[in-house]
Amino acid sequence: MTASKQINIAQYLYARLQQLGCDSLHGLPGDFNLLALDFVEGSGLKWVGSVNELNAAYAADAYARVRGLGALMTTFGVGELSAVNGIAGSYAELAPVVHIVGTPSRQNQSQGAMLHHTLGNGNYRVFADIFSNITVAQADLKDPSTAGAEIDRVLQACWVESKPVYIELPVDIVTETIDASRLDTPIELRKQTSDKEAEDMVLDILLDRLYASKKPVFLVDGAAQRRKVMPIAHKLLEKLSIPVFVAPMGKGAVNESLPYFAGVYCGNGSKPEAKAAIEGSDLVITIGNIKSDLNTGFFSYSFSRLNTVDLHYDHAEIGYATFDKVSFHSLIPRLTEAVDPSRLQPGAQEIPRPKTPPPPTSAELFDKDVITHEWLWPRISTFLRQGDVVVADTGTAYIGMWDVGPLPLDVQIISQVLWSSIGYGCPAAQGAALAARDAGKRVRTLCFEGDGSFQLTAQELATIIHHELDVTMFLIENDGYTIPPARQERMVHIEPPTATYNNIPQWQYHQIPQTLTSDPAKAAKITTWKISSRAELDRLLADETFAQGKGLQFVEIHMPKMDGPRLLLQTHQRLSEAEGKGK
Structure with missing residues (x-):
């Protein structure tokens, strides 16, 4: 019987990052991550030393938006706290960033040793507790027997939930080995699934309302882009060819050269034709709507909720009713297949165009x-x-x-x-x-x-x-x-x-x-x-x-x-x- 090939935990983590499309690791060296950094170059990852941890976090955020996953490595305490603002932004903005923190040895942590970069009170969980509020999953890799499974679990959450995650890598576990054959099984990147009964109901209601609407419109927003639903959403938009608007956070999500693209809607900040079209619509279908102050023109959306259908990552809202466990990843393909554009009301596909030049500003x-x-x-x-x-x-x-x-x-x-x-x-x-x-x-x-x-x-x-x-x-x-x-x-x-x-x-x-x-x-x-x-x-x-x-x-x-x-x-x-x- 041939012995299985072994790989150390740092190498395993780096290999998994590359499998998910992350080929560069941002960050800064510090005493508690130096050993882990020794294995970056040989893994095939490119090391990108930023000038500080905040910048590294910002850079990893943008890297994630382009590649689908970003990563940074900091040292315990002083390094990770410098990255907090960037990671919090990734959490709010739905950017999948893996934050790896080199931490002191397991023995020093268990003994509450008064090491540099600590608060001097023996509490080694205080920084992890901070990050538990701004990351969607966390792992403390203290046990070599579970380290591979823990890495896979956290990376899966990062990709699927499109939010940052937090991995603690104690300095004395970096070179512990695990079975490299785990890498032959890809991490399952499943999408959110729907409850069929709830989704059937939403689909039936949505089709009825589409066919009855005289002025239906789509409003595509930032979560549609971040949650990776736009490839399938474009098929629906193209099939229906009714007016499509984007909110500011959704800018760039829709192909703006297509004839049914109608502009940006942000409440009172919209151009007159966009504002009139959406606020005069009898059916506004939003995909991934994020109702923040700036994204809504300082909360100046002005259309009835009764005329609104909101499609989200894990639920749908029709008027004042909420349907849990209905994911747009599942619903949108079914809607695309089921909808019959020939049943739309006459004029439903009419695109609003500017009739007068915009008023002068400055x-x-x-x-x-x-x-x-x-x-x-x-x-x-x-x-x-x-x-x-x-x-x-x-x-x-x-x-x-x-x-x-x-x-x-x-x-x-x-x-x-x-x-x-x-x-x-x-x-x-x-x-x-x-x-x-x-x-x-x-x-x-x-x-x-x-x-x-x-x-x-x-x-x-x-x-x-x-x-x-x-x-x-x-x-x-x-x-x-x-x-x-x-x-x-x-x-x-x-x-x-x-x-x-x-x-x-x-x-x-x-x-x-x-x-x-x-x-x-x-x-x-x-x-x-x-x-x-x-x-x-x-x-x-x-x-x-x-x-x-x-x-x-x-x-x-x-x-x-x-x-x-x-x-x-x-x-x-x-x-x-x-x-x-x-x-």
């Missing part, structure tokens, strides 16, 4: 050659190409992106509409560009980020340069915080707009990239610009060499301090009017 306030948001985002629409990966950081960048379009085919928008943590953009661009390269995709990675956000995580440009990634970054320099991180900035907090807490130190942004490498070959792949006029930016965007998106291209764009995207200006006006009435 054009009258500034010189015609000044770069305003009203000018910038339509111009960016013409710059985008098929397959682009676009990172839009929290604030003016992601709100401006809602008005970009129609998007070319397969453009992916990466942003944090729900978590909304400023500083996400630069490290997310690193993770997204690396994921695209790992996947063999020859696509451009574009990043739009404000100056205030950039200052939080600017060092991650060094990782982009070090790994020679292709990233084109548009840095919006508008002299401080215009919107993020909360309702206390110039465009959302009414008075005073000149408050000093919105001010930030002024940097020579376009000069930063060259300082982040001493390697002449890598420095040669960096190009920077400082742009102050529409004519300058227009020429740059029209340049074919620039449009190729090779190397790090850093564009510092100067814009007016009190300008903002359309939705932001509208919100500011409504808040001003409300405050005026209250005086």
